[in-house]
Amino acid sequence: MKSKINVWVIGALLALSAGPLKAQYFPPDVSLGRKSLRIINMHGAAGLPKGASEMFIQHRFGNFGSGAYDWYGLDQSYMRLGFDFGLSNRLTTGVSRSSMNKIADAYFKYQFKGQATDTANTENVMASWYSNISVNTQAKASISSEPFYFSNRLRFINTLIISKNVNDRLLLAVTPSLVHINLVDAANESNDIAVMGAYGRMKLSNRYAVTAEIQKPFLQRMPSPSGALKDVSVPQDPYLGLGFEIFTAKHMFQLSVSNAQSMNEAFFTTQSNGSFELKNLRFGFNIVRRW
Amino acid sequence: MKKSIFILGALGLLISFSGCYYDNKTEMYGTAVCDTANPTYTATIQPMINQNCIGCHGSSSPSGGVALTSYDQVKAVATKGSLEGTMNQSGVYALMPPGGKLSACKLNQVAKWIRNGAPQ
Numbered sequence: 358m359k360s361k362i363n364v365w366v367i368g369a370l371l372a373l374s375a376g377p378l379k380a381q382y383f384p385p386d387v388s389l390g391r392k393s394l395r396i397i398n399m400h401g402a403a404g405l406p407k408g409a410s411e412m413f414i415q416h417r418f419g420n421f422g423s424g425a426y427d428w429y430g431l432d433q434s435y436m437r438l439g440f441d442f443g444l445s446n447r448l449t450t451g452v453s454r455s456s457m458n459k460i461a462d463a464y465f466k467y468q469f470k471g472q473a474t475d476t477a478n479t480e481n482v483m484a485s486w487y488s489n490i491s492v493n494t495q496a497k498a499s500i501s502s503e504p505f506y507f508s509n510r511l512r513f514i515n516t517l518i519i520s521k522n523v524n525d526r527l528l529l530a531v532t533p534s535l536v537h538i539n540l541v542d543a544a545n546e547s548n549d550i551a552v553m554g555a556y557g558r559m560k561l562s563n564r565y566a567v568t569a570e571i572q573k574p575f576l577q578r579m580p581s582p583s584g585a586l587k588d589v590s591v592p593q594d595p596y597l598g599l600g601f602e603i604f605t606a607k608h609m610f611q612l613s614v615s616n617a618q619s620m621n622e623a624f625f626t627t628q629s630n631g632s633f634e635l636k637n638l639r640f641g642f643n644i645v646r647r648w
Numbered sequence: 649m650k651k652s653i654f655i656l657g658a659l660g661l662l663i664s665f666s667g668c669y670y671d672n673k674t675e676m677y678g679t680a681v682c683d684t685a686n687p688t689y690t691a692t693i694q695p696m697i698n699q700n701c702i703g704c705h706g707s708s709s710p711s712g713g714v715a716l717t718s719y720d721q722v723k724a725v726a727t728k729g730s731l732e733g734t735m736n737q738s739g740v741y742a743l744m745p746p747g748g749k750l751s752a753c754k755l756n757q758v759a760k761w762i763r764n765g766a767p768q
Contacts (some may be wrong), residue, residue, distance in 0.1 A: 423712050424740030428657035435746075458747055490667065499699050500717050502677045508669045537668055542751055544674040582670055592749070614731060628748025637742045 391448050393609045393645040394441055394449070394466075396556045397598040398620055401539050402483035402520040402530060403438030405443030411647045417457075417618045430639050437620045444619050447500040462491035481522035489514045491623050501540060509568035512623040513537040520556075528558045532572075536627050547587035549577040552626045557590040558602075568611070592629035611643040682753035687761040689719050689768045696754055697722060700745045723766045732762060 382635035394400055394411060405411060415437040419430030427433060439453025449466045466489060471483035493500060493510040501509050513536070520530035532554040541548055554572035561567065578586040598615035616633050617625035631637040687693065697705075697716050714730075716722050723733040733741035735755055743749060750766040761767070 419711065419746070420742040422740070427706070427712050501673060506669075506671075508667060511667050511669075513668065539667075539669045540671045540673065540676070542673050542753070544672050546672060548670045548672075590752075608722075619748070624748070629743075630748065631737045631743030636740065637737065 391556075392604055392647055393602075393611065393643070394451075395611070395643060395645070396568050396570050397595075397600040397611060397613045397615065397641075397643070398617065398625060399532060399554065399556055399572070399622065400464075400466060400485075400487050400516070400518060401556070401558075402468065402471070402485045402518040404447065404449035404466050404485065405441060407443050407445050409443045409647060411441040411451075411645060413437075413441070413453075413646075414644045415439075415455075415620050415641065416643075417615075417620060417641040418639050419618075420637050424461045435477055435618055435620070455620050457621070458624070459494045460491050460621050460624070462489055462621055462623075464489035472610045483518075483520045485631065487514075487516040487518055488514075489622055491621050509540040511539045512621075514626070516621040516622070526560045530556050532556065533621070534572075534626060535624050536574075538623075538627075542563065545588055547581060547589045548587050549579045549581070550574050550627045551576045551579060564604050566602040566604075568598075568602060568613075570596075570598045570600075574627055580623040590629075592627075594630065596625050596630050596631045597633050607646065609645040609647075611641075611645070613641045614638050614642070616640060662764045665748075682756065684753075686767075687757045687764070689722065689761070689766065690758050693722060693761055694719075696757070700747075700750065718768050719735050726758075726766050732758060750767045 391518065393413070394403070395413065395637050398415075417435050419427055419433030421429045423430050423433070435455065435457040437453055437455035437457070439451055441449060443449050443452030447468050449468070452461070452463045454461045454537055458485065466485050466487045468483065468485040470485075471481070491512045491514075493512070497503075497505045512553055514534055516534040518530060518532050520528055522528050534552040534554065536550040536552055538548050538550070551574060553575045554570065556568065556570035558566055558568045574589055574591045577589055577591055581587045594616065596615070596617050598613050598617070600611050600613040603610040603612070616637055616639070617628075618630075618631040619625040619628065619641060683692075700718050705714050705716040707715060707717050710716070714725060716725070722731070730741060733739055734744035735750060735758060737743040737749070749755075
């Protein structure tokens with residue numbers, strides 16, 4: 358048994374080291390067969406080409422711990438439906454609606470390095486600025502008391518996404534973010550939360566790839582406009598997702614297992630999703646269609 | 649085209665910056681800091697359940713067969729230990745609600761309510 362595992366480890370190492378980067382330029386994410394803006398829940402660095410559009414449907418089911426009565430979570434599901442559009446080769450925008458907390462959101466992503474037309478990008482680095490605003494469209498009473506302000510519904514996230522092709526198969530990225538929540542519960546609770554994250558994607562063939570992403574707030578205290586340092590409730594466990602991508606002629610299917618049911622960045626990156634134990638994990642999938 | 653992108657970008661930035669507030673419920677609405685003195689079902693637990701649980705654990709085909717619409721139903725899961733178990737993700741229980749663990753204050757209120765014999 359042990360020798361079998363060793364064979365796999367050596368095989369994986371060989372796969373990782375296989376082949377140096379090709380000399381001529383190709384956009385890093387495209388070179389890895391990327392046909393989706395998202396990894397599992399997070400945005401990747403690549404934007405859409407000018408005039409291209411993408412439609413995506415995301416589903417996240419209940420946790421495996423809910424037992425056979427709920428068919429290990431498949432009876433409960435939240436979904437998110439969205440549409441993205443490439444305004445230019447650098448600027449991508451999109452809107453979506455999620456049934457979890459009734460969140461509607463809009464974003465723009467500015468890709469300032471490594472877009473498809475940039476033939477001089479030999480180091481295969483991509484970098485983007487991602488800015489998202491989300492609106493909680495639940496009834497007023499479930500958000501706050503009166504007098505109610507529209508701003509109580511809003512959350513923001515700004516992310517710097519830097520990805521690099523390590524070789525022809527492997528892409529790694531770091532994604533530092535700043536989340537802003539307009540209305541928090543307590544007076545000593547910070548409205549701003551600094552989050553650190555990363556994702557990776559390993560191509561297995563032209564049709565298959567495995568992905569992983571992780572996100573966690575990392576500062577216990579954050580400064581506020583009044584000058585006082587306020588507390589951040591840092592969750593004990595990070596958000597963690599593992600995915601498997603299947604690319605067919607027209608669609609991308611991204612199957613995943615993660616500990617978060619929310620699909621909006623401003624939520625699952627900062628909230629306490631629980632540990633990465635089987636009882637607390639859930640199945641999910643994304644279906645992506647690009648035109 | 650270049651110009652329209654610039655205008656869109658500027659508009660986007662304007663919305664992102666002007667929409668940003670630093671509010672909290674304690675100062676805005678005078679919500680009690682964290683009252684764990686004598687939590688009751690009607691005053692403390694029911695509003696919490698209505699806000700966080702009833703969406704899935706309502707009366708029609710509740711998730712996991714667990715309905716939380718009445719005092720008796722909530723008291724039953726509280727006595728059984730599954731209410732605190734799921735909220736704290738302890739033992740065999742998965743975390744509830746799936747939208748993220750409730751605040752420490754709310755968890756304390758639930759714990760105190762159960763210790764006090766789950767009064768109505």
